[in-house]
Amino acid sequence: MLDLVIDARPASLGNGFSVRRILPYRLRRMLGPFIFMDHAGPVSLDPARVTSMDVLPHPHIGLSTVSYLFDGQVTHRDSLGVQQIIRPGEVNWMTAGSGIAHSERFEDPSMLAGGTLEMIQTWVALPEADEENAPSFTNYQPQELPIFTDGGIWMRLIAGDAFGLHNDVKTHSPLFYTHVVLKAGTRFGLPMGYPERGAYVAKGSVEVGGRFYTAGQLLVFTPGIDPVLIARETCTLMLLGGEPLGERFIWWNFVSSRRERIDQAKADWQAGRIALPPNDNVEFVPLPDDRSRPAGNPPPPPLS
Template sequence: MLDLVIDARAAAIGPGFDVKRILPFRQRRMVGPFIFMDHAGPVDIAPVNAHDLDVLPHPHIGLSTVSYLFGGQVTHRDSLGVEQIIRPGEVNWMTAGRGIAHSERFEDPATLAGGQLEMIQTWVALPEADEEQAPTFANYQPHELPVFTDTGVWMRLIAGNAFGLRNDVRTHSPLFYLHVVLQPGARFGLPRGHQERGAYVAKGSVEVAGHRYTAGQLLVFTPGVDPVIVAREASTLMLLGGEALGERYIWWNFVSSRKERIEQAKADWQAGRIALPPNDNAEFVPLPQDKSRPAGTGGATGGAAPQALS
């Protein structure tokens, strides 16, 4: 029924700002094409310290970053000149391709002081044929993301296809990504037709096959099974998965099917060959001083920790 249960680990991304890191994990680096997952918040911090949370301009290759908020707002700026505030229920989908840099700034002190900021960020690895595409960015509004409701169940399709729902969020491989809210006692299943599937318990607790799982746990299911998820209390889940892409290497913010490509990305960032956001270029995150090699999806841990958020 379950291949693995992954407990989120604390990861510091700034002074006094820890997130729950779910993927990558030593025993399971990917679920479908999803290679990274962080859960930040709820954040409650004095407005005077809000700048400490900012994620300065940093680079990516070989992946799409996906930002989804439960509360608050974040300002995204990137090398393409895009400046986009993301709010709850929207999706920011940035495809790095051959290389992009972006920042994420927390510029609304009121939402931080009120403990409203809470977000999920994932990285979706790209198929080999798309790893070197030109970078792109898109923001999708709530009305573009279909919602389904049933007794005790509310869900929004963030990307891909599931339960007969589809939207126009551009993806590069077969996948699904859902925000699901369950009322106590509600019963729910997993979408069929996907090779790998997982359910992250963001809030509350659920029961599967007589076992209880709580907030901060990612349940990775055995292919081909059709489990019943029962909400033990009001619960929020993020369902994700899709077609496996094969081995990927990950080092810091770089993902690739080729180790040498990650080495090139390191050199490019060090040499300034990946452009900074034109409207946020006064500071940036330097390349970590880490001599380890990129870690493969099937190998032991290694390499610098990914920069979060995304």
């Protein structure tokens, strides 16, 4: 029933801001087109340290970043000149395509007064035909994301198609991504019709096949099996998956079906050929040291 259980690992973004990293994992690089997943928080922010936790401008290629908040507020700026505050229940969907740089800063007065933050960020790899598309950005408001409720179930469709729900979030391959809250004792299943499916336990605990799973675990299910998830307490799940895209290379914040394209992206960032956000261009994250590594050693930790 379960192919794998992935335990989130602590990861530092290099600025005193630690997250729980779920994907990629050494035994499971992707789940459908999802190639990266971080869970930040919940954390109460020290007013004296808030700005030091900003994620400075950094580049991406070959993917879409998907930011979703449970609590708090983050300001996004990118090379297209977009400046967008994201709040809980909204979706920031940035498609990097041929190359984009963006920053994520904590400028909300409530954050600066010691507020709380909790967010999930995923990366969705692009099909080969779309990897060099022009970059784009869209913020989707809560009213654009359908909600389903029924007997202990609350669910918001973030993207794709699931349980008969659909929205206008632009995706490039078949996938599903949902935010689900279950009351204790509620039984729930997974969307049908996708070969790769998983459930990340963000809060609480669930039972599957007589075993218990707790917050910080991603359950990867066997294709063709339709499991029943039982909430052992009020719990929050992120369900995700879809059609696999094939092998992808990932180095730092770059994703591509071609290794040489990663090398080109490194050179482009080093040479300043990926533009900085015009309204956030004073500082940026330099290209990490690319010294040779023994086979199997991980690349530099990605930024969100």
